[in-house]
Amino acid sequence: MKHIQLALSFLTVIPMRVTGTLQPRDRGRPGAWFPAGGLLIGLLLAGARFGLDWLFTNAQAPEQPVVMLVSVLVVALWAGLTGGLHLDGLADCCDGLLAAVSSERRLEIMKDPRLGTFGGAGLVLYLLSKVTALAALPAGIFLPLLLAPVLARWLILIAAWQPMARPGGLGAEFAAGVTWRTFGYAALVPLVVIVAGGPRAVVAAVLAHLAALAIFQLARSRLGGVTGDVLGLIVEITEVVVLLVYAAR
Known part of the structure; x- marks a missing residue:
């Protein structure tokens, strides 16, 4: 039970009282529940989108929700459920990976709590992409909201097999x-x-894994390995890749 509690406390802002004592050998065991935690996030998002589709409808076309408003609210909930943890990693990676400095300096930049130019620009572009992709999903399609967080948390485990920069x-x-x-x-x-x-x-899963492999390669070449921020970047990129696949005609 403590591994489920630890997984949810790490992946979400849902209050969890962790029972039992965590031993050093247990550090990675909550990872077995990461995709299940992603599924919980997806179910909450799908439920929210269903409710918002019903709540906000276009007066000129009652059968159609106001998709952009609904998408903004769903993405806001998406970020809120995770406490913005992965968005922070994305912004830090933009600041560090795009800087023309040494690997050591990149790691220092990524530990800096201040948001840089690359980080701010990357965050804005990413959120615009996520909102737009979600708005482009066909009406009544909720599976990508389940698949995106599930695959993203699965790929955290794949990343665990990569060299660590720290x-x-x-x-x-x-x-x-x-x-x-x-x-x-x-x-x-x-x-x-x-x-x-x-x-x-299947297409979304393949493309998400290819995107993750590209990020692993970039992290190895520019940082010497993977960091916690890189994990956040992988989560966010995976989610938007899945949405884009389903938004495509």
Whole structure:
């Protein structure tokens, strides 16, 4: 039970009282529940979109919701459910990875709590892309809101197998605890959602994994490995890739 509680407390702002004592060998075990936590986020988002579609309707076309308003509110809820944690990682990565400096300096920039020019611009462009992609989804289509957070949390575990830029960091401790058993349990939820989603879900999953691999390569070349901020970047990019696949005609 404590592993479920830890996973939800890390992935969401849902108050969780963690019971039991966490041993060093347990660091990565909550990862088995990450995709399930992503599914919970997706269910909340799908429910919110359904309710907002009903609440905000176009007076000229009552059967159509005011899609842009609904999309903005859903994306705001999306960020709120995670406490903006992954958006912070995205902004930090934009500041650090795009700077023309050494790897050591990039890591210092990414630890700086201040938002830089690249980070601010990247955050704005990303949120605009996410809102627009969500608004472009066909009416009544909710599966991408389930698939996006599930795949994003699954790819956190894939990232755990990458070299770490800060070997002594929390990310490295988590990665050290991710076992094959953790990986196997975690794979069940993404597989079920992908199978339920059909061919387009498979395309979204493939593109999301390719995007993650590109980010891994960029992080290795510019930082020397993966950091917690890079995990946030992977989560956010995965989510928008899934939305774009479903928004495409």
